[in-house]
Amino acid sequence: MAAAPVTDRLLDQFVTALTRRKASCEVVARADAARAGARWIADRGVVRAVLADDPVIQGIGLPDALRAAGVDPIMWPTSLGRREQLGLEGPDDVCGVTAPALAVAERGTVVLEAAPGHGRAIDVASRHHLAVLPADRIVETLGEALARTYAPGRAAPSAVSLVSGPSRSSDIEKISTLGAHGALTEHVIIVL
Amino acid sequence: MTRPRRGTSTVAYGDVTGTLRERTVEALRDPTLAANLRTAGESWGEARDHMRSEYGLDDMRARARDIRRGNIRRLPELLTELQSNVRANGGVVVRAADGVEACRYIVGLARERGAHVVAKSKSMATEEIKLNEALQGAGLEVVETDLGEWILQLAGQHPSHIIAPAVHLNRDQVAALFREEAGRDDIPSDREALVAHARMRLREKFAAAEIGISGVNIAVASTGTVCIVENEGNARLVTALPRVHVAVMGMERVVADWDEAAHLLQVLPMAAIGQDAANYVNLITGPRREGEQDGPDEFHLVIVDGGRGALRGTEFEEALSCIRCGACLYSCPMWRTVGGQAYGSPYSGPIGAVITPLLEGPSSPGSRDLPFMSSLCGACHEACPVGIPLHDLLVRARARASSPGTRVAGVAFRGWSLLWRHPITYRLSTAMGRLLLRIRGRDGWVRSLPGPARNWTDQRDIPTRWPPRR
Amino acid sequence: MRTCLADAIAPSVWKCARRALARAGVDVRVPRGQTCCGQPAWTAGHPDHARAVARHTLKVFAGTDEVVVPSGSCAAMIVHAYPEMFAGEPEEEAARDLASRTLEFTQFLARHGLDPRPRAAGSVTYHDSCHMLRVLDEKDSPREALANVPGAELVEMERTDQCCGFGGVFSLDFPELSGRLGEEKARAAAATGADELVACDLSCLLHIAGRAHRTGVPVRVRHIAEVLGS
Numbered sequence: 091m092a093a094a095p096v097t098d099r100l101l102d103q104f105v106t107a108l109t110r111r112k113a114s115c116e117v118v119a120r121a122d123a124a125r126a127g128a129r130w131i132a133d134r135g136v137v138r139a140v141l142a143d144d145p146v147i148q149g150i151g152l153p154d155a156l157r158a159a160g161v162d163p164i165m166w167p168t169s170l171g172r173r174e175q176l177g178l179e180g181p182d183d184v185c186g187v188t189a190p191a192l193a194v195a196e197r198g199t200v201v202l203e204a205a206p207g208h209g210r211a212i213d214v215a216s217r218h219h220l221a222v223l224p225a226d227r228i229v230e231t232l233g234e235a236l237a238r239t240y241a242p243g244r245a246a247p248s249a250v251s252l253v254s255g256p257s258r259s260s261d262i263e264k265i266s267t268l269g270a271h272g273a274l275t276e277h278v279i280i281v282l
Numbered sequence: 283m284t285r286p287r288r289g290t291s292t293v294a295y296g297d298v299t300g301t302l303r304e305r306t307v308e309a310l311r312d313p314t315l316a317a318n319l320r321t322a323g324e325s326w327g328e329a330r331d332h333m334r335s336e337y338g339l340d341d342m343r344a345r346a347r348d349i350r351r352g353n354i355r356r357l358p359e360l361l362t363e364l365q366s367n368v369r370a371n372g373g374v375v376v377r378a379a380d381g382v383e384a385c386r387y388i389v390g391l392a393r394e395r396g397a398h399v400v401a402k403s404k405s406m407a408t409e410e411i412k413l414n415e416a417l418q419g420a421g422l423e424v425v426e427t428d429l430g431e432w433i434l435q436l437a438g439q440h441p442s443h444i445i446a447p448a449v450h451l452n453r454d455q456v457a458a459l460f461r462e463e464a465g466r467d468d469i470p471s472d473r474e475a476l477v478a479h480a481r482m483r484l485r486e487k488f489a490a491a492e493i494g495i496s497g498v499n500i501a502v503a504s505t506g507t508v509c510i511v512e513n514e515g516n517a518r519l520v521t522a523l524p525r526v527h528v529a530v531m532g533m534e535r536v537v538a539d540w541d542e543a544a545h546l547l548q549v550l551p552m553a554a555i556g557q558d559a560a561n562y563v564n565l566i567t568g569p570r571r572e573g574e575q576d577g578p579d580e581f582h583l584v585i586v587d588g589g590r591g592a593l594r595g596t597e598f599e600e601a602l603s604c605i606r607c608g609a610c611l612y613s614c615p616m617w618r619t620v621g622g623q624a625y626g627s628p629y630s631g632p633i634g635a636v637i638t639p640l641l642e643g644p645s646s647p648g649s650r651d652l653p654f655m656s657s658l659c660g661a662c663h664e665a666c667p668v669g670i671p672l673h674d675l676l677v678r679a680r681a682r683a684s685s686p687g688t689r690v691a692g693v694a695f696r697g698w699s700l701l702w703r704h705p706i707t708y709r710l711s712t713a714m715g716r717l718l719l720r721i722r723g724r725d726g727w728v729r730s731l732p733g734p735a736r737n738w739t740d741q742r743d744i745p746t747r748w749p750p751r752r
Numbered sequence: 753m754r755t756c757l758a759d760a761i762a763p764s765v766w767k768c769a770r771r772a773l774a775r776a777g778v779d780v781r782v783p784r785g786q787t788c789c790g791q792p793a794w795t796a797g798h799p800d801h802a803r804a805v806a807r808h809t810l811k812v813f814a815g816t817d818e819v820v821v822p823s824g825s826c827a828a829m830i831v832h833a834y835p836e837m838f839a840g841e842p843e844e845e846a847a848r849d850l851a852s853r854t855l856e857f858t859q860f861l862a863r864h865g866l867d868p869r870p871r872a873a874g875s876v877t878y879h880d881s882c883h884m885l886r887v888l889d890e891k892d893s894p895r896e897a898l899a900n901v902p903g904a905e906l907v908e909m910e911r912t913d914q915c916c917g918f919g920g921v922f923s924l925d926f927p928e929l930s931g932r933l934g935e936e937k938a939r940a941a942a943a944t945g946a947d948e949l950v951a952c953d954l955s956c957l958l959h960i961a962g963r964a965h966r967t968g969v970p971v972r973v974r975h976i977a978e979v980l981g982s
Binding site: 214 | 371427429430477480481482484485486488489502504505506507513514515516518519521522523540541543544545547548558559560561562563564565566567568569570571572573574575576577
């Protein structure tokens with residue numbers, strides 16, 4: 091999936107767009123990524139995190155960093171039932187940790203692909219969402235991202251979720267309110 | 283809820299009463315409705331203008347229009363390709379000729395799977411085919427999980443807008459509904475508390491549902507993928523947690539490839555909500571793959587014709603380009619004044635006024651007046667991101683309409699055309715018109731006229747001199 | 753073109769248009785035998801009857817120079833709808849020809865850089881009638897013409913581009929809704945404090961003025977031709 095290293099322009103564009111979408115982010119060196127992620131999660135007051143079992147997440151050492159920060163990391167696939175996943179039983183302040191396959195700079199979108207190691211609803215079932223994104227996965231346009239995702243000869247993933255900021259609802263008096271169903275927060279650790 | 287007084291059409295809502303005109307008059311009497319619609323329309327207008335000035339929405343319209351026209355021209359082959367690719371990825375495809383067939387399939391499926399609870403995300407197509415009623419009739423609990431749709435379900439009402447269905451209710455009205463549903467008095471009326479309450483109540487349903495039913499915004503033929511666009515996240519949960527996912531789509535909602543899909547997925551939120559992206563876009567290709575722990579075991583795509591196919595090759599073909607963004611509703615002075623429920627149909631606003639009678643038939647009492655409830659101002663055409671000439675389609679729809687009223691008008695216009703194609707009878711009739719005004723005028727104004735002209739003077743005076751005196 | 757509405761209720765509109773054009777040095781002919789463009793029947797969904805009347809209009813204006821119409825909706829009818837109305841008919845060529853040389857009154861002035869040397873006026877507010885704005889795609893020519901009226905100050909109202917609610921047969925089929933929109937427009941005009949409301953369409957003005965008078969909203973109206981050719 092990885093291509094050319096990200097340019098400053100593309101990175102700036104992505105950060106600006108994420109902010110516009112009411113997500114937060116930080117750009118870190120690889121060595122600092124796990125610590126940054128664990129700190130953000132612990133700061134939410136979260137005690138449990140559900141992590142996609144993905145080389146990026148394992149590679150930066152996030153599970154250990156979480157344990158050190160007092161957060162229980164549960165790797166996907168979990169043994170949690172639906173009710174626990176949704177926060178109806180057990181702690182409801184859970185953070186879902188994803189590893190986007192791509193990100194779209196002009197829209198502030200992260201692209202999540204379902205896979206055996208990556209549940210399709212990890213972020214949206216949880217109250218908080220942390221995404222660990224290598225910077226060279228950022229492309230500029232939605233068109234590019236979709237062309238890569240569905241490139242000829244590549245098996246189409248069962249589910250791809252384009253996530254552009256925390257969940258919103260505008261149904262009550264047509265004024266945007268955060269967090270109807272999906273994650274209330276979104277934070278992207280952009281790994282250089 | 284009261285029963286309909288006339289018509290048993292397949293599209294009109296079951297609890298619609300009175301004539302279209304009566305419903306508009308009733309809507310005009312409601313100041314809350316007017317205030318809510320004005321707020322909604324104006325905030326949309328500002329957001330949309332921002333899209334035009336900062337994000338180049340206008341430049342994207344021409345391409346969007348061409349994409350959709352191409353899709354409709356190639357519809358049969360695109361649907362064949364879509365079907366083939368959905369099946370190749372382990373999905374089931376059903377081509378339903380009409381709503382009855384579609385409901386029969388889905389109810390049958392629910393029975394076979396022994397389902398008790400169905401979780402739904404927003405879908406205009408399922409409103410059109412009255413799927414909820416069919417499932418409830420078979421003893422299933424059906425829960426709308428889109429916040430606005432759930433609110434309306436509790437209120438026993440139908441949506442007033444394609445994108446923001448509960449736009450006509452305020453927070454106090456919503457709090458009252460939530461309290462009644464939960465059997466509790468302690469739910470506060472502030473927006474955050476209301477949303478938090480809904481979140482937990484609806485999570486119970488996501489956990490319990492055996493079947494998830496969604497709509498489809500666009501389907502991509504080249505990979506057999508359905509795209510579902512939303513802001514809340516409920517469609518993601520509906521399509522991730524239940525064992526069975528049924529997606530219902532109108533047959534016209536297919537595009538050829540990802541190039542086209544990317545363009546439309548950008549245009550849709552810009553036109554619909556004045557934003558450059560929706561929060562979540564879910565791209566689903568068949569059921570979960572081996573080794574995936576979440577996601578449905580089964581994926582069923584139900585493609586509904588319901589009268590759409592018959593529009594291809596006619597003067598109404600362009601109506602099939604619609605991507606159901608709701609922009610025409612927000613821009614329409616009629617919709618902005620009386621709201622969507624007055625239309626008495628799942629599809630309201632200009633697009634609804636065009637397609638409802640087309641899908642129901644030109645003599646259907648439930649919908650034949652709809653094309654006349656428009657001043658033909660053209661704001662809809664201006665707002666439409668795929669360039670549908672709705673104002674022209676409304677005129678064509680009027681020519682097709684058939685009712686006692688249109689037959690009377692036909693006789694009147696025949697007489698009119700006989701008089702007004704000859705200068706002498708024309709001049710005579712206009713002179714008589716001026717004379718009539720003079721005779722009936724007092725202080726320079728006519729306040730009432732007899733017969734069909736009463737409809738004019740019921741609302742307005744007519745000046746007997748021009749420019750009018752004060 | 754005089755327009756049927758002017759013939760029926762307000763002949764001063766076309767007479768002022770003629771005077772304005774004459775003052776600007778234009779040689780104006782007003783064919784006596786003209787009737788109506790056919791719009792009322794066309795938009796009401798009776799195209800055959802509309803065509804019967806429109807055929808006469810094609811004959812009256814066959815082979816003439818540019819046709820000037822003091823009405824956005826009538827001009828739009830000819831320019832936009834006549835080609836569709838006569839597609840596949842023997843008059844198709846004639847219809848396209850007429851459509852190509854028909855202009856709304858202020859558009860004609862702007863295209864030829866004409867000065868009608870109007871008399872002075874007070875402050876005005878201008879209503880963008882739907883056919884002018886969206887079918888003819890024209891919001892500048894009336895404003896330019898008003899800018900050249902001595903003393904006239906243009907005060908834009910809120911939502912100047914929202915429909916006044918007339919809409920042809922709509923005004924009779926849904927009178928209450930039509931009336932509500934007309935009242936909103938009248939109030940928006942009155943709120944500007946301008947001396948008068950001006951528009952390029954007599955139909956809009958009749959509807960707005962009539963509703964204003966019924967509901968007691970103080971609005972004085974004139975057709976733009978009357979401002980430019982008084």
